[in-house]
Amino acid sequence: MMKWRTALIFCWITFVTNVFAAGSGDVVLKHKDWSFNGPFGTLDKAAMQRGFQAYREICASCHSLDYIAFRNLSDLGYSEAEIKAFASEYEVEDGPNDDGEMFMRPGIAADRFPAPYPNEAAARAGNGGAYPPDLSLITKARANGPDYLYSLLTSYKEPPSDKDVPDGMYYNAAYPGNLIAMPQPIYGEDVTYADGSPADVSSISSDLVYFLTWTAEPSIEKRKRTGVKVMIFLLIMVGMSYGAMKFIWADVKKV
Amino acid sequence: MSTNKFSNPVVRWIDHRLPIFSFMDHELNEYPTPKNLNYFWNFGSLAGISLVIMIVTGIVLAMSYTPHVDHAFQSVERIMRDVNHGWLIRYIHMNGASFFFIVVFIHIFRGLYYGSYKAPRELLWILGVLILLLMMATAFMGYVLPWGQMSFWGATVITNLFSAIPLVGDSIVTMLWGGFSVDNPTLNRFFALHYLMPFLIVGVVILHLVALHRFGSNNPIGIDPSGPQDTVPFHPYYTIKDFFGLSVFLSLFAAAIFFFPNFMGHPDNYIPANPMQTPAHIVPEWYFLPFYAILRAVPDKLGGVLAMFGAIAVLFILPWLDRSPIRSGNFRPIFRIFFWVFAADCVALGYLGGMPAEGIYVVLSRVATAWYFLHFLVILPLLSVIETPKPLPQSLSKSVLGGTAMVGAASAVKEKI
Numbered sequence: 001m002m003k004w005r006t007a008l009i010f011c012w013i014t015f016v017t018n019v020f021a022a023g024s025g026d027v028v029l030k031h032k033d034w035s036f037n038g039p040f041g042t043l044d045k046a047a048m049q050r051g052f053q054a055y056r057e058i059c060a061s062c063h064s065l066d067y068i069a070f071r072n073l074s075d076l077g078y079s080e081a082e083i084k085a086f087a088s089e090y091e092v093e094d095g096p097n098d099d100g101e102m103f104m105r106p107g108i109a110a111d112r113f114p115a116p117y118p119n120e121a122a123a124r125a126g127n128g129g130a131y132p133p134d135l136s137l138i139t140k141a142r143a144n145g146p147d148y149l150y151s152l153l154t155s156y157k158e159p160p161s162d163k164d165v166p167d168g169m170y171y172n173a174a175y176p177g178n179l180i181a182m183p184q185p186i187y188g189e190d191v192t193y194a195d196g197s198p199a200d201v202s203s204i205s206s207d208l209v210y211f212l213t214w215t216a217e218p219s220i221e222k223r224k225r226t227g228v229k230v231m232i233f234l235l236i237m238v239g240m241s242y243g244a245m246k247f248i249w250a251d252v253k254k255v
Numbered sequence: 256m257s258t259n260k261f262s263n264p265v266v267r268w269i270d271h272r273l274p275i276f277s278f279m280d281h282e283l284n285e286y287p288t289p290k291n292l293n294y295f296w297n298f299g300s301l302a303g304i305s306l307v308i309m310i311v312t313g314i315v316l317a318m319s320y321t322p323h324v325d326h327a328f329q330s331v332e333r334i335m336r337d338v339n340h341g342w343l344i345r346y347i348h349m350n351g352a353s354f355f356f357i358v359v360f361i362h363i364f365r366g367l368y369y370g371s372y373k374a375p376r377e378l379l380w381i382l383g384v385l386i387l388l389l390m391m392a393t394a395f396m397g398y399v400l401p402w403g404q405m406s407f408w409g410a411t412v413i414t415n416l417f418s419a420i421p422l423v424g425d426s427i428v429t430m431l432w433g434g435f436s437v438d439n440p441t442l443n444r445f446f447a448l449h450y451l452m453p454f455l456i457v458g459v460v461i462l463h464l465v466a467l468h469r470f471g472s473n474n475p476i477g478i479d480p481s482g483p484q485d486t487v488p489f490h491p492y493y494t495i496k497d498f499f500g501l502s503v504f505l506s507l508f509a510a511a512i513f514f515f516p517n518f519m520g521h522p523d524n525y526i527p528a529n530p531m532q533t534p535a536h537i538v539p540e541w542y543f544l545p546f547y548a549i550l551r552a553v554p555d556k557l558g559g560v561l562a563m564f565g566a567i568a569v570l571f572i573l574p575w576l577d578r579s580p581i582r583s584g585n586f587r588p589i590f591r592i593f594f595w596v597f598a599a600d601c602v603a604l605g606y607l608g609g610m611p612a613e614g615i616y617v618v619l620s621r622v623a624t625a626w627y628f629l630h631f632l633v634i635l636p637l638l639s640v641i642e643t644p645k646p647l648p649q650s651l652s653k654s655v656l657g658g659t660a661m662v663g664a665a666s667a668v669k670e671k672i
Binding site: 039067072133136137140141142143145176216217218219222223224226227228230231234235237238241242244245248249252 | 290329332335336342343346487491492495496498499501502503505506509510512513514516517522523525526535
């Protein structure tokens, strides 16, 4: 199974490494062995639930999650009742009603996550001019997304003495250029997990990577599971068509 | 006459009035094909199947896609998340473009090595180059549709190239954009053209096939079949071989779709287009990188554009640049070396196209670009004069079967028919 993969990677590595390397600059990425890596990868539901909690309690104050609706949370293993309860914690603008007025109502499962800011200008105004990007696609929108995100969240450090860090900027070893406008979001023990899991910087960051890998591609597990079946089918097809070809050509080649 | 071939009376009745069954029988069943074709001859049918895959998935995607700057990116994400199996259809289409180009590039290099462009197949070759050109335009416009960062900035860079044309350049760019920058009208017309052009490709592919069937396939020896003993009927010999090739192709294709679907894409295209923010490096899709390298190798803007289009244009006149009467590179010892040097040059251009245009890369790009044109404009015409080819075999059967067994092979094939 690894052979064709290696072969394919070999074929295009020249092109793609350049493309990927172009954006990364002088950064050091930490590589983790994520459960969703590889052709048989799966998402860790417990980690995603913890990541969801961390998103709501830490990230959501600045970062939106535009492409995720509450109903999607069933993928994380939540029941319908739990999803309705999450949704109803939010107030959502709806309308216009029969009087032409917009009104607020509790969220329902079909609603998408309400954004923390009404628009980009408001988001910038609230964050010293920097725009906190939407997180739905973040692990796909960065090269080596999961490793990048994990590294970013765990690489806030004291700057080296020769590095000048301007006001409103922070030193981060994993960010291209090493100066990032986002203050360190996770210090450890920022959240209290119901399942008693550790809540150090590394664990919370890792949980968030699981959650945001799912938000970037909710179909990732289904994709890989389907892929394994399709590959088995196709490899049998390769074998059978090869046999049929040899059989049909036998009288031409041998004579 | 040919209607007698069919036993079914309904088929006979139809075929007498509209000979489609005779046509299919003639072109797909009994069509005599050289018996010595190697696996490189699989890529023609693979290209045709890729085109069909792209059209089918493309039409389904268009049912859920919205060509508007405010909705395009979202609508693609809705396809990925909310449309049943939308993720699969989109990943097939997205990776299908890359695989289509891989297949077509191999198909073209096969033609270059075995001299498939030589008389009497010049028009067949020219139609093929036309298909390549149409494919490039279609792929470029398709890449713009998701309206991510690379979509937008790629469109900006490439459409701006036309401004290099003297006098009318700026007007052409305005016309392409439908305004004064890449914006909603640009996206709308690109969508319309992206939907139209595959059908133009289908039309040219049909002409390509008509031209192919006029003289039949070239073959690795490069001499014409001297009689029925040198050929086999297309069905079942090449239908099964093409089917085997298809199985292998689909396995690789599926591996990409299911296990690394974004490998050949750029992560920046998952960031919605933002006209106010230029990405650090604007790079085209990998299949354009050799041409991108040629474009950037020439210091003058117009010169770069001319060189880039010239790189394709030179292919149109290739049948008249290489005047050697020997088709197959197997019998041309010097050509063979230069062929591989040229192939390496193309890979090098692809590599350089993905590198920043600075320092040593600029120098290397210029050398590689110069070599690209040197190969076509100087080396090939020169080789046709100075090269002494190896002796050609007398017939395909002889070279394949080693002489005396020829008669036996012919009778065996006849029995099969």
